[in-house]
Amino acid sequence: MADLVDIQIIDPGVDENIAKLTPERIERTINKVLTEECAARLEVYRQTCVHCGLCAEACQSYVSRNGDPDYAPVAKVNDTLWEMVKRKGKVDGEFLHNAARIAFIDCGACRRCSMYCPFGIDISYLIMTVRRILNLLGVVPQYLQDTTNSHSVTMNQMWVQQDDWIDTLMWQEEDAQAELAGTRIPLDKEGAEIMYSIIGPEPKILAQLIANMAIIFKVAGADWTMPSTDGWDNSNMAMYSGDFETMGRVERLHWERAMQLKVKRVVMGECGHAYRGAVYDGPRWLGWTKPPVPMVHAVEYYYELLKSGRLKIARKIEEPVTVQDPCNIVRGRGLHEKLRYVVNAICEDFRDMDPRYEHNYCCQAGGGLINCGPPWKLSRMKSNKVKADQIAETGAHTVITPCHNCHSGIEDIIGHYKLGCHVSFISEMLVKTIEMPEA
């Protein structure tokens, strides 16, 4: 039985828009997606799933909610997509209200369940198909839709205007120079080796992360640049709201900017889903087999700098730390070993979580979940008690989170379950620990 409080949560983006729908439009939209956008994968998965329930324990929401069967991945697909297929799109508003809760709040498309299904059914793809349908019906949680609207208008997630963008970079350059003389944030440097790519929340609310990275680039002697105009943000919430057209626009502009700057590669800041959007989902939608310029995630880049000695650690952090494996760079890129190399290089007392690597539990914030905003926060917390237990077991004072969603999600969990620790990006730890050149 789904949580009785959660099922009554009203979200204007969901409920007010459902009220405007007609049965004909619902039926037409569902069948359009099922027949025109979906093909063999949907059909094979539908025929193959034997309802064995072996995916259940893969999901943190199922485990955290004491084995409530409605939170098993198979039940989530069964109660949404399979029911739409079975009823040939003839579903009502109440059905869509529940489908929106399941697809946007109870599943973060983290793909852990695909590793537990004996057939390897891509359950996350099936849930994303539900989101796609709901998006075309205009049924998307209001806060999430706002970020998509922002992408559509400003090409970044947080309504950052052009003058704000430049101003923030200049401000951060000055801050960085106060720490390390001569630090620059080079804009539009054609032919630089690296384009540094970040996400909307950095200039908006976490601007010091840009200064941190400028210092790291300076110490490493990197030849880098950032674009002065749109295309700097590829965080792409449209990918998660099911607005694939906008997702495609965001990714295309991001890669076009990299091509215009003629960079050799793009270094993506500490964000998992932006990496996913840029490397997989975006190119796939655009019909590319791979991005036009190679992209490395910050974790890979830090690994490269530390391993080659371009960054040297002067003093390690002594307090106990643990690390959250972000789904999109671990299950999505296999960076777990490099992540641990980096963490061990910076920290004296690293305590790993269990299960870890590809088997680590999602933070229940990625996949667009945290972007669904305050109405759903408590529901997210209930769905990730298992993460709180995992963190508490390590006894760590700091949870290292090389992903913006994990960072905010784990911070919420720490607050809600009163774990008494804090979260940190790797860049924050690097600027405290690396050997700085003499000014």
Add this chain to the structure above:
Amino acid sequence: MYEFVRGPLVWIAFIGFFGGMAYQFITMALLARKDKVVYPTLSAKYGLRSLLHWVVPFGGRNMQLHPVYTLLSYAFHFCVLVTPLFLMGHAVLWQESWGIRWWSLPEGVADVMTLVVIFVCVFFIFRRLVRPEVRNVSYPSDFLLALLVMAPFVTGYIAHQQWLPYKTLIIIHGFSGALWLLAIPWTRLVHMLWFAFTRAYMGSEFGSVRHSRDW
């Protein structure tokens, strides 16, 4: 009736089974072209790597988390595929009808394997009733499918033991076996065909696209 079961019904079952599987395979291979990501993603190396981990018992973490289920499920799938193919009674029919010489299982071994299939089918049904996460997604068709798989094994075993009139049981056995074969391409039993492909696709996506493991 016995002659019908022994003759035309066997042909109907085999043609229906192989024809159905071929139809499913061809239509899906064509439909997969519309799914733009399928063919470019498939990789022999990573597809086979994933398959290998999932056909070896305890090759994946989930199998290690459920040791009893894993053992029973492997025993079931091995016996359900091997027993009908290599049963001595069936081997005799192969030879009599088409002159094909075939290996056959010793009688005692075949008996045990048949009982394994029946026992695990009962276990599957029982699990479906008692585990909330499985019961929640169980439909009458799920129970019917388990009974359908069980039927030829139960009737074959009873016929072999001659607990009931042999000829009648063999006729029921023939019909239930034919029904089972005919049902495979059109029910969830088709996972027999799709297993390799869904697994290989997921393995390819995890391996070649996402550089990680899916077991």
